[in-house]
Amino acid sequence: MAPSRRISAGRSSSSSNRIGRSSPLSLRSTIIIVMITALFLGCAFLWKSYLNIAESLGGSVGGRSVVGDGGGGSSLVGWLPVLSNEQGENKEDEVTPLIRGVKIQQKQHHETAVATQQKIESVNEKATIQTTPPPPTTTTATNQNRLYCMVPFIWTPSALPAYEAIQSTWGKRCHVLRFFIDPIIGDDKVGFYNMTEASEAVRAREANLMLPNDVVILHDMKRPWHTCGEEENRNQNKPIGNCRNIWEKIWRAWVYVVTGKGGSQVGGGYSSIADVQTAEWFVKVDADTYLFPENLRRYVEYKKWSYEDHHYFGHVLNHRRSDRKVSIVAGAAVFFSRATLFAAAGAFEKMSMEKGDQEEDGTCRDAYTGTEEVVTAVCLKQFANVTADPALDANGREQISLYNVEDILTYNRTDMGEWWFWEGKTRYPCHDDGDCIAHLPLAFHGYKQPSFFLAFEKEFYGSVMKGEDDPSHYTQHAGIVAARKWDRFDVTYEYFERVRSAMRAADAAESGQPLVSSDVEKQSLEKEATNMAPQEVSIATSNNNRVYCMVPFIWTPAYLPSYHALRRTWGKRCDVLKFFIDPIIGDASTGYIDLRVNSTNANLPGDVVVIHDMRRPWNACVTESEENCRNIWEKLWRSWIWVDSNGDSDTAEWFVKVDADTYLFPEHLKRYVKRNKLAPTDHHYFGHVLRHHPVPLVAGTAVVFSRATLKAAVKIYRTFDDTSETSNRCHDEHTDQEEVITSICLKQHLGVDAHVTLDDQGQELISLGEIEDTLLWNRTEQGEWWYWENKPKLHPDTEKEMHQCCGVYPIAFHGYKDAQWLYKLEDELYGMDDIPDDENRWKNYEWRNAEVTHKYFDRVRAAMKVDS
Structure with a gap:
């Protein structure tokens, strides 16, 4: 049965016949003919548009939002297909399904969407907003090796523990995590509830079958798992448990990821950009598989693979070569590059839909089968000439364990013989010595009980690895502590030790920090290093002390010059640069657009993140004074949650919040942490420290966090409840004193104090004012105002005054609200006469206190030259 083709909403492609002058007509007759023709075409166009809109609303829903997905970012509420009546006049529609307490959005008027888009385009035009993403500012490892994890799932009460276990363990390390479910839950x-019908969806909600935001309903499935088709002489579906039609579910899921068709992303909103644009690598993961997403990045870097080339890999089996002529990737974890996923989705859309109710036969077509791995391999071979590549380390060890690790570790090829598991595989020594699972594994398969996922999490990321006490741990007679009593304990625990050592070795190589605590561990690290290709080590080392620059921003025409200036000057030296904006954009001249209440693509650049869940955005107070809307604290803590929720907290070692009127020196920040031997795995919170509050704080000009501190802080921020007006405590609050609450939270919950950024002579490296002014600040002459309050006066070694401005390796200058000064500083310190700027007014700017300022710049340039 051929699939029905969906009609995309838009203009009719048909063209009307032109009215010529083939015969002489009177002017009146001509006008009448033209009017009748126009009326006819107009009616036809409106009818066509109506059908298109109805079809699109009843059908596919697009992928992720373009800007700021995850955490508090762009997670606009989606809708289920076939739910109607946006006014809620129908009694049934008034109780359309709630998903985690959020009412599913219903059909919206396209006229409203068009008007909103025109309004946004007006803002963009007046503000000269770039509508194309800027060039990437991150390294290949951080920006081009993101992983999209696709989990085929069944939404039943008995399956929910597995869902929660995946989310709370390995799933949080995927860049994107999605669960794809049948339309019947x-x-x-x-x-059983058919989620394509409004009344059924309501009943499902009443049965406590809520659907979270990371669930996609494949509503186009013809043969969902929970139904086995119509029985003969019966008009109803019979739910039984043996309907393993996994292949249809897999190919429809991948088509959705690439095109946005055939599914509804619950809570995901509508976007013209499908999920395929959110990552470079994609994996289909069984629900009983424990995945190591971070090791995928390491593996593709080790292989020097590009996501733009065809790669289809995992645990390769060869026992179907005889009848299907292909090697297959076992379904535990099937990896694709983006290029291969495009090819796969193209093949799936081209393949025949006939005989879809029959078992697969070795051709690329829809089929009623549970061997999706076979048809996937056949389709990729037939349409794209892509073949399966085994995921092995340098010693031939499998990256993916097809069965329980405890069992696979005992496999011996000589003793077992050439059964299907070994068939056709190149022979390696490890096949006979029991050490044939990689030490930086990609996945362990075969764990139906979610408790195993929690145990793995403890073994490789949690307290067992750190040796902490936990009553749930298993302690062997020899004093060895493990997360549980593993089968074949001695062999299994020894392998886990090798994995932990290898992971620490990889982390150490990437962070540049030595992590050797014993001779045994040192030998293990050295052994693992020999298994890493040279390019893997060099790439990891190059990522040492990466800097993530987070700029709180407001998207209005008045602020756009600063956006462009930051990107063209110091921002290009950040490893990652992102601007975090309120959900309301525009100003009085362009009009205000609230991105929280519509899902329109705002054409924002790729380095801009919208914090959609802000309750008190700065621009919301359009009728009040600016001061009443300076709720910067909420913006900051929600931004940091977004950074962690979207995987950005793993793209750098150091994170700095930078004011938009600050000129930053990212390379000097890297120099500072290196010279002071600061480790990103330890708690660090530093900058220009002020001591006029009970808890010393880092001034907001440039606030630096280690990765460990950022992740710990985010855990605190996620516990915030409703806003409170109480001051001086760690919570959400309507205030612009974000520095105060940040210091309180870190001190109260983590015991982390603010640390100063001073050079060897005790001089400040961050200027809170414009540099030409702060160079003249003098404690003796100015007296003890808040800037100097409680700061030590004399250096303990040199006995000279401390905290003067500024050291020759400055980290930041503050106070340049006119963006032209940023170009001036760039030219002054980096010698760029051709800085791209439309105005170039900076060329006529002069420094105040010119003599002192130029002498200081001379010292800075000299130091930078020596350091280079």
Whole structure:
């Protein structure tokens, strides 16, 4: 049966016949003919548009939002297909399904969407907003090796523990995590519910079958797992448990990821950009597989693979070569590059839909089968000439364990013989010595009980690795502590030790920090290093002390010059640069647009993140004074949650919040942490420290966090409840004193104090004012105002005055609200006469206190030259 083709909403492609002058007509007749023709075409166009809109609303919903997905970012509420009546006049529609307490959005008027888009385009035009993404500012490892994790799932009460276990363990390390479910949910106990029907969706909600935001309903499935088709002489579906039509589910899921068609992303909103643009690598993961997403990045770097080339890999089996002529990637974890996923989705859309109710036969077509791995391999071979590549380390060890690790570690090829598991595989020594699972594994398969996921999390990321006490741990007679009593304990625990050592070795190589605590561990690290290709080590080392620059920003025409100036000057020296904006954009001249209440693509650049869930955005107070809307604290803590929720907290070692009127020196920040031997794995919170509050704080000009501190702070921020007006405590609050609450939270919950950024002579490296002014600040002459309050006066070694401005390796200058000064500083310190700027007014700017300022710049340039 051929699939029905969906009609995309838009203009009719048909063209009307032109009215010529083939015969002489009177002017009146001509006008009448033209009017009748126009009326006819107009009606036809409106009818066509109506059908298109109805079809699109009843069908596919697009992928992720373009800007700021995850955490508090762009997570606009989606809708289920076939739900109607946006006014809620129908009694049934008034109780359309709630998903985690959020009402599913219903059909919206396209006229409203068009008007909103025109309004946004007006803002963009007046503000000269770039509509194309800027060039990437991050390294290949951080920006081009993101992983999209696709988990085929069944939404039943018995399956929910597995969902929660995946989310709370390995799933949080995927860049994107999605669960793809059949349109029919439930089981025999709670009943079956067809989620494509409004009344059924309501009943499902009443049965406590809520659907979270990371779930995609494949509503186009013809043969969902929970139904086995119509029985003969019966008009209803019979739910039974043996409907393993996994292949249809897999190919429809990948088509959705690439095109946005055939599914509804619950809570994901509507976007013209499908999920395929959110990552470079994609993996289909069974629900009983424990995945190591970070090791995927390491593996593709080790292989020097590009996501723009065809790669289809995992644990390769060869036992179907005889009848299907292909090697297959076992379904535990099937990896694709983006290029291969495009090819796969193209093949799936081209393949025949006939005989879809029959078992696969070795051709690329829809089929009623549970061997999706076979048809996937056949389709990739037939349409793209892509073949399976085994994921092995340098010693031939498998990156993916097809069965329980405890069992695979005992496999011996000589003793077992050439059964299908070994068939056709190149022979390696490890096949006979029991050490044939990679030490930086990609996945362990075969764990139906979610408790195993929690145990793995403890073994490789949690307290067992650190040796902490935990009553749930298993302690062997020899004093060895493990997360549980593993089968074949001695062999299994020894392998886990090798994995932990290898992971620490990889982390150490990437951070540049030595992590050797014993001779045994040192030998293990050295052994693992020999298994890493040279390019893997060099890439990891180059990522040492990467800097993530987070700029709180407001998207209005008045602020756009600063956006461009930051990107063209110091921002290009950040490893990652992102601007975090309020959900309301525009100003009085262009009009205000609230991105929280519509899902329109705002054409924002790729380095701009919208914090959609802000309750008190700065621009919301359009009728009040600016001071009443300076709720910077909420913006900051929600921004940091976004950074962690979207995987950005793993793209750098150091994170700095930078004011938009600050000129930053990212390379000097890297120099500072290196010279002071600061480790990103330890707690660090530093900058220009002020001591006029009970808890010393880092001034907001440039606030630096280690990765460990950022992740710990985010855990605190996620516990915030409703806003409170109480001051001087760690919570959400309507205030612009974000520095104060940040210091309180870190001190109260983590015991982390603010640390100063001083050079060897005790001089400040961050200027809170414009540099030409702060160079003249003098404690003796100015007296003890808040800037100097409680700061030590004399250096303990040199006995000279401390905290003067400024050292020759400055980290930041503050106070340049006119963006032209940023170009001036760039030219002054980096000698760029051809800085791209439309105005170039900076060339006529002069420094105040010119003599002192120029002498200081001379010292800075000299130091930078020596350091280079």
